[in-house]
Amino acid sequence: MNQLHFDFPTYIxxxxxxxxxxxxxxxxxxxxxxxxxxxxVIYLLFVLRFLTFIFLAFLIMNPKLxxxxxxxxxxxxxxxxxxxxxxxxxxxxxxxKDFFKDSIFKxxxxxxxxxxxxxxxxGEEITMDSVFDFDNDETNFEKLYDYLNNKFHSVxxxxxxxxxxxIVNSGVDLPYLNLSPxxxxxxxxxxxxxxxxxxxxxxxxxxxxxxxxNKYPIEISIYSNANFKNVEVHLNxxxxxxEKKYVKNLKKGLTKxxxxxxxxxxxxKRFNISVKSNSIEKNISNNNGNTTVEVIDYSQKILILSSxxxxxxxxxxxxxxDQLKSKITTSTIEKFDRKISEFDLLIFYKPSESSDLMDxxxxxRSQNIPSLSILxxxxxxxKIDYSLLGLKNSNFKGQNxxxxxxxxxxxxxxxxxxxxxxxxSFPPLSIPFSVEYKLLKNSNILLNQSINGIEIDAPLLYFxxxxxxxxxxxIGEGIWKWKMYEFNQNNNAVNFKKFVKKIVQYLKKIENKxxxxxxxxxxxxxxxxxxxxxxxxxxxxxxxxxxxxxxSYEKEDEKFSKTLISKDKYYxxxxxxxxxxxxxxxxxxxxxxNIFKKGTFSVVKSxxxxxxxxxxxxxxxxxxxxxxxxxxxxINDLINQLKNLGELKQKSHFELKEKALINNKWLLILxxxxxxxxxxxxxxxxx
Numbered sequence: 001m002n003q004l005h006f007d008f009p010t011y012i013x014x015x016x017x018x019x020x021x022x023x024x025x026x027x028x029x030x031x032x033x034x035x036x037x038x039x040x041v042i043y044l045l046f047v048l049r050f051l052t053f054i055f056l057a058f059l060i061m062n063p064k065l066x067x068x069x070x071x072x073x074x075x076x077x078x079x080x081x082x083x084x085x086x087x088x089x090x091x092x093x094x095x096x097k098d099f100f101k102d103s104i105f106k107x108x109x110x111x112x113x114x115x116x117x118x119x120x121x122x123g124e125e126i127t128m129d130s131v132f133d134f135d136n137d138e139t140n141f142e143k144l145y146d147y148l149n150n151k152f153h154s155v156x157x158x159x160x161x162x163x164x165x166x167i168v169n170s171g172v173d174l175p176y177l178n179l180s181p182x183x184x185x186x187x188x189x190x191x192x193x194x195x196x197x198x199x200x201x202x203x204x205x206x207x208x209x210x211x212x213x214n215k216y217p218i219e220i221s222i223y224s225n226a227n228f229k230n231v232e233v234h235l236n237x238x239x240x241x242x243e244k245k246y247v248k249n250l251k252k253g254l255t256k257x258x259x260x261x262x263x264x265x266x267x268x269k270r271f272n273i274s275v276k277s278n279s280i281e282k283n284i285s286n287n288n289g290n291t292t293v294e295v296i297d298y299s300q301k302i303l304i305l306s307s308x309x310x311x312x313x314x315x316x317x318x319x320x321x322d323q324l325k326s327k328i329t330t331s332t333i334e335k336f337d338r339k340i341s342e343f344d345l346l347i348f349y350k351p352s353e354s355s356d357l358m359d360x361x362x363x364x365r366s367q368n369i370p371s372l373s374i375l376x377x378x379x380x381x382x383k384i385d386y387s388l389l390g391l392k393n394s395n396f397k398g399q400n401x402x403x404x405x406x407x408x409x410x411x412x413x414x415x416x417x418x419x420x421x422x423x424x425s426f427p428p429l430s431i432p433f434s435v436e437y438k439l440l441k442n443s444n445i446l447l448n449q450s451i452n453g454i455e456i457d458a459p460l461l462y463f464x465x466x467x468x469x470x471x472x473x474x475i476g477e478g479i480w481k482w483k484m485y486e487f488n489q490n491n492n493a494v495n496f497k498k499f500v501k502k503i504v505q506y507l508k509k510i511e512n513k514x515x516x517x518x519x520x521x522x523x524x525x526x527x528x529x530x531x532x533x534x535x536x537x538x539x540x541x542x543x544x545x546x547x548x549x550x551x552s553y554e555k556e557d558e559k560f561s562k563t564l565i566s567k568d569k570y571y572x573x574x575x576x577x578x579x580x581x582x583x584x585x586x587x588x589x590x591x592x593x594n595i596f597k598k599g600t601f602s603v604v605k606s607x608x609x610x611x612x613x614x615x616x617x618x619x620x621x622x623x624x625x626x627x628x629x630x631x632x633x634x635i636n637d638l639i640n641q642l643k644n645l646g647e648l649k650q651k652s653h654f655e656l657k658e659k660a661l662i663n664n665k666w667l668l669i670l671x672x673x674x675x676x677x678x679x680x681x682x683x684x685x686x687x
Contacts, residue, residue, distance in 0.1 A: 020053025114646025
């Protein structure tokens with residue numbers, strides 16, 4: 001059915017006609033009085049001029065012809081090929097690599113008259129081209145179904161043909177997938193369903209860190225799909241066999257093996273785990289695994305060196321007796337005959353009362369050994385080098401009794417909320433008196449002096465640095481009273497013990513890099529985020545997340561940098577889209593130049609597709625809807641079935657096609673009207 005319509009209302013056309021008639025009448029009214037012109041000629045010229053006006057009015061209206069046309073729409077058939085590695089992991093891999101594509105495309109060409117055939121590959125991603133390289137590291141049917149539901153929504157999508165071995169290792173399971181019930185789903189079953197003997201390193205579990213001198217376990221889970229004989233599990237490092245487990249008869253299922261290793265050397269230790277047997281396995285790529293353990297040394301040897309015996313020394317020994325990985329040695333200066341370089345921390349008790357003890361203290365400064373000095377209540381010696389104690393000459397004279405009060409501005413390590421009231425209640429200490437206590441510039445005060453509950457501007461316990469080594473100084477004596485007071489109040493002295501341990505741990509010389517722990521898997525599968533986990537510790541090795549950590553990584557000439565996200569007491573970051581290869585990284589505290597950690601990680605191809613290569617045809621059969629499953633040698637039956645149903649699945653609809661008449665060549669005929677008029681006028685002698 002054809003319809004004619006204009007860009008302007010129809011009445012405009014009639015107005016143009018009326019105007020054209022009036023102009024033509026005026027024009028030829030004057031020629032009507034010419035005696036040599038017959039009325040027939042005038043009428044002819046009038047008609048030709050009037051028709052020319054009608055023609056121009058018609059073109060001005062821009063006439064268009066609309067046609068209604070019936071259109072047949074082919075049904076859409078999607079051919080979805082499993083493009084994962086497991087397809088070529090069997091004996092027929094040569095066929096799929098070299099011949100499958102040409103063979104299947106030839107078969108599909110027989111359906112071009114009945115269907116709009118679309119070809120896609122699926123695995124870990126969807127590809128629209130027809131290049132089947134079987135290089136995907138995963139099989140994800142969820143992505144396939146999501147793509148089909150989005151791409152072919154509201155079109156005549158009627159048929160889906162899936163070619164797969166049924167090995168699914170990513171995404172939701174197949175029973176939870178669905179398409180429109182109007183879509184027929186047929187499947188072509190490929191792959192090897194035979195069960196071959198296979199040993200798999202299923203998982204490796206171990207702590208990321210181990211303390212030096214301790215032992216740590218590495219737990220290996222081996223999965224066997226059959227009973228094996230003479231199985232050996234090897235633990236290797238640097239291509240050397242460290243230990244092996246032997247099982248004469250390994251039963252089908254999951255078996256765990258545990259290796260116990262000694263943490264002898266600090267740093268990273270990489271392990272390779274392998275499993276083998278006398279049986280011939282078709283797939284040996286899943287017989288290996290790797291893991292890493294970092295050995296950290298937190299051991300500490302502490303020397304308490306005194307000029308005389310005092311109850312404070314006993315209180316210190318009691319507080320430190322259960323300090324983790326610490327060994328306490330106590331001696332008077334007269335009996336000490338060892339080298340101070342053997343110790344990690346020195347505690348000097350009343351060093352100013354013995355010139356020999358002061359000599360040892362001075363020597364410890366030159367060797368950069370951390371120390372805690374408890375000065376006692378007498379500092380009136382004229383030959384004392386106060387700078388060794390973080391002091392300037394403060395003119396000490398006599399003694400005084402003062403209580404302790406926490407300095408609210410101290411933030412080098414965390415303090416319990418109720419400690420301020422606890423220390424205020426402790427008995428006073430006996431200290432050397434001075435009108436003004438002069439400290440070195442880099443001092444950090446933990447406890448101030450308090451008299452009758454009033455804090456005064458004088459230090460009681462402070463820290464200072466010398467050649468990047470921390471030292472602590474307690475001005476006074478009598479801390480044994482603190483221990484006894486807490487025992488009398490609570491039947492324990494937990495707070496006193498915690499306080500001493502915190503001071504000792506704070507003074508311990510710790511490599512800056514150990515304050516930053518970073519965890520990244522050595523091997524990361526492509527198309528999976530690389531997870532970065534980091535912990536930052538303050539100077540007392542307490543978890544802290546108030547600094548900014550920057551993660552920089554590079555591969556060849558490409559360099560990138562990201563800020564780790566603070567979460568609770570740790571930091572994390574997920575890196576997406578990294579390509580396969582080796583990467584080096586560095587994690588650094590933005591506000592510090594010497595707290596950082598370096599390492600390497602790699603992005604590798606996933607092993608999921610080769611861990612299990614046994615086809616699961618039952619899973620694929622569950623996807624069939626209004627269709628059934630075929631083997632490759634039955635594909636002609638599928639093609640014939642689809643051809644027979646193709647025409648029945650066509651849809652028809654009417655489409656309106658609009659055409660502007662001004663573009664038609666036949667309109668050139670209308671130009672004859674003004675030409676004929678001009679010829680007649682010339683013939684009659686008119687201008």
